[in-house]
C-alpha cells in the first residue's frame with residue numbers, strides 16, 4: 001500500500017488545513033508500531049516513558065523554534081482557541097472592577113471579546129467594524145487603558161484576511177496574542193508578549209491540541225478561584241504538565257510539524273521567506289486583474305496566510321470554486337460571514353500550490369472578465 005500522492009489536491013482550507021507530505025508519510029510509517037513499541041501513538045499510555053518523551057520533545061522543539069525563554073510556560077491543552085477566550089479572563093482577571101483591552105480586528109478578535117464580560121469590564125481598544133475589518137488600527141487609534149489586566153489581539157484574522165506586521169506597544173500591560181492561524185509561519189519575539197496561544201489545526205498540527213505560551217509570573221499572579229481544568233496554575237503544577245489525559249496523537253503531530261520546520265525548512269526565517277513568496281504570487285495576480293478581482297483587506301494589512309477576495313458577483317464566486325476544484329484546487333470557498341473566495345496558504349502549502357492557483361486565477365479572469 002503506497003501513499004496516494006497522485007490523488008492529493010492543493011487544499012486551501014482555513015482549518016483543519018493541509019499538512020506537509022513528509023509529516024503524513026512519517027505518521028503512516030509510525031502508525032502500526034511506533035519505534036518498536038508494537039503499538040501506535042494513539043495506543044500509548046500518556047504516563048508511559050515513550051509518550052512523555054514525545055511530549056517533552058514537542059515542547060522542546062517549540063521552545064527552540066520560537067526561542068521561548070524559561071520565563072514562559074508552554075502548555076499543550078484541549079479546547080481549541082475558543083477555550084482560551086474563557087481561560088484567559090478567568091485566570092488573569094483577579095478582582096472585581098478589573099478590565100481588559102480587546103483589539104477587534106475581525107471575526108476572531110470579536111469572538112474572543114464575547115466571553116470576556118463574564119469576568120470583568122471589556123474595553124474595546126479598537127473596533128474595526130466600521131470598515132468591515134478591512135484594515136488594522138494605526139498606533140494612534142488604539143484606546144488602551146493603563147489599568148487593564150491585559151491587552152488581547154488576534155495577530156492574523158483568519159476570516160477577514162488581515163495580519164499585523166508590527167505589534168502594538170502596550171507598555172507594562174501584558175499583550176496576549178491569539179496566533180491560531182499563523183503560529184510558526186514567521187519568527188515571533190515571544191519576550192515582547194505576556195502570552196501567545198494557537199489552536200494547532202491551522203499551522204501547527206491537527207485539531208485537538210492548543211499551544212499556550214504564557215509568562216510564568218502572570219500564571220502565578222492569576223486568580224485562585226478558577227476550577228480544575230480551567231486553571232493555568234493547576235496545569236503547570238501537575239506532574240509532567242499533564243492534569244488529565246492530554247491529546248496524545250495531536251501532540252505527536254505538532255512535534256512532527258516542528259521537526260519538519262527545523263530539519264526540512266530550516267527554521268522560521270526560512271518559513272517566513274517561503275510564505276512571503278507564496279503570498280506575493282497570489283496577490284500579484286489579484287492586482288494584475290484588479291478590474292475583476294477585489295481583495296477584502298487594505299494592502300498594508302494583507303495577510304500572508306489567508307488571501308480573501310471577490311470576483312464580480314456571487315455567481316462567478318461559485319463558478320470559481322467549482323472550476324478550481326477541477327484543477328485540484330480545493331476548499332477555496334470564502335467563510336460564510338464574508339462570502340467570496342478565501343485561499344489559505346499556510347506553511348504546508350507548497351509554492352507549486354500557490355503557482356497553480358495563480359495560473360487558474362489568471363485564466364479565470366481572462367475567461368470571465
Ligand SMILES: *Cc1c(COP(=O)(O)O)cnc(C)c1O
Pocket residue numbers: 015079080081082083108154156157158178179180181199202
Ligand atoms: C480557528 C481560530 C480560532 C478557533 O479555534 P478553535 O480550535 O476552533 O476553537 C480562534 N482564533 C483564530 C484566529 C482562529 O483562526
